[in-house]
Amino acid sequence: MQPHSSVDAARKHLTAVDPAALRHARDRLAETGIARLGFLLPYRVKRALAAEALTMLDHHQSWIAPGAEAPERHAIDLGPREVDARGQCIPQLYDCELLRHSLTTVATEPVLPCPGPERYAVRRRQHDDADSQWHWDDYAFALILVVECPPLEEGGFVQTVAHTRRDWDHSDVYRTLTRNPIQSWELQPLDLYLMRSDTTLHRVHPFAHGRRTIVGMSFASIDDLGREQTYGTPAEGLLSEVPVITKQAQ
Secondary structure, three states, X not given: OOHXXXXXXXXXXXXXXXXXXXXXXXXXXXXXXXXXXXXXXXXXXXXXHHHHHHHHHHHHHHHOOOOOOOOOOOOEEEOHHHHHHXXXXXXXXXXXXXXXXXXXXXXXXXXXXXXXXXXXXXXXXXXXXXXXXOEOOOOOEXXXXXXXXXXXXXXOOEEEEOOOOOOOOOOOHHXXXXXXXXXXXXXXXXXXXXXXXXXXXXEEOOEOOOEEEEEEEEEEOHHHHHHHHHOOXXXXXXXXXXXXXXXXXX
């Protein structure tokens, strides 16, 4: 499926998304800090995104400059520079205004492009990589497409603690874990979910075999943009993209 046709298919699908499904996702995000959004994109678009991610991962070793040492660890993180150079579907979908409008409806507040270099990434973790640590993200929202994951009995599922206070130096993680309920989420390949990732403490549970691959997209809140401007990161023009949340979206 060609990149442009994938994004066109996504736009067409997004214009016809059931408002009841968006309301249900809104309630789940508000309650648990995470909402499954598999209905938001058609299967063929999710499959095209996954195929693009896998192709980039399969060829990433050939991009290493001659004479440079390849990383010893198995984990692979392809950031915006690599994705922009080698991919098309992922960057184009990230810039889709209809997608952000739907995410805004679910979040009940503006969901905006990130001003920094953390917009999107393709990440792969092997079973013998270092375990994922409990953490909060730098930006308010994370949209995740699961490309590959181990079966539930092997681990690799997502765990969350909703409605927590982001601790920038992560010094208070254990106290947060002991004072709040932990929820666990079984996910399958091509599952899509939105997380309120700045106030939802989260991690991927260690897994014994296999690998986990995702396409991750980070989005900012108005507060994030204000913080970036305070600390000198350019955010000009992004506030002009703030969508109006209608009464129906709330």
